[in-house]
Amino acid sequence: MKTAPSFDRELGMWYYATETCPSGGVIKKRVEDFVVEEILRDGVLVSTSGVSLAPRIGNWTWIHVVKHNVDTLKLMLSLAKSLNVRLSEISVGGIKDARAITSQIISVRKHIDAPPTVPNVKFLGMWSMDRPITPSEIYGNKFTIVLRDVDRVDCVLESLAALNDVAIPNYYGYQRFGTVRPVSHLLGRALLKKDPESFYEVMFCRIFPHESEAAKRARELACRGEHARALETFPKKFVEERLLLRKLTRGSDLWNAIMAIPTNILKMYIEAVQSHIFNLFLSKRMELGPLDTPIEGDLVEVNRQVSHYVGLGNSVVLPIVGIGVRMPRGKVGEALAHVLKEEGVEFNFLKMPRGLRAYGSYRKAKVEMSNFVYSIDGRNVTLQFTLPRGSYATVVLREVVKPEEPHLHGF
16 A cells, blocks of 8 residues: 555545556557446446347436547537437446546437437437436446557556456546546535535636736636636637626526526535545545445445444445445444545535435446456557446556646646
């Protein structure tokens, strides 16, 4: 176990499982360097070349989407507008990486004869279905990733070999929080505390050095209360900021302006708080012992049921705090209680408006990677592996690259 740099620690990722030297290198140097293909729960691969599904009579349409360098949420917003449906009538099994080639199923509660034209998006198939695509329909994802321009090939080889011998912590990865602006969890915490002033301060008054100059200028204007000028200055891709500012310029109070942001995005902020607390707790659990060996007080999964460890089960799970989950016991429970106290958050989150209620769940403590292969060509490394739904490829890659400033390495 090796201590991580300050950026990772701010996101709760205090440690690496591997003690190897950093390889350096860049992921996502090209869009085609990061390919994500969804795997359905029955094992069917939603390949970039196509997939065959059996249709069912119903009022949902499943669409096979392959997108190049397109944000999933912004695609959903575009589809809602072009198909004349509410955003709540469009669903996905998971939010995929934006800077990547991703292949997945998107469902729409409507019969569709032909999909719309969307730049950098291919629609390879459509099927009538009796239900939406949801996370429960997804097993995981197959990743094919090129790590380019590594500084030390010897460190790559040492790290890749070590991955088979360690329990990689199943952290929520960088993209859950942001690398240029790592504030999603801070926005979520302000929502949970129903503190609109703190939300506004985080969104507009915290300016980071690697943001675009246009974004910096717009945030400075907004922070000074010049809402109309900030709205004119923000590029159109800043959807949340522009929606909030537009409401304020039309006379809305701050809380209702925040609530104008799409529920899906607000929910992501709250989930980022849950993810941050999970990461902190997982780091504390690593200090208590190996993640692949249960200790007294742990929660474990036995026959798909979560229970306290009493000698049965070897798959350690940790709670994602929220409504409806169990608290670990003993030293493990004390570690979680300490994290919650430090973060100023209750174990059962407060009820939120507009479908933002934060339910808890459970998450495996270690990454369950399979079908892991790699090849090295000079200073470029190609990796291919499969991860269950919810696990992050970047969490595996950080064990190899060990970046001080993740955004400089493509994370």
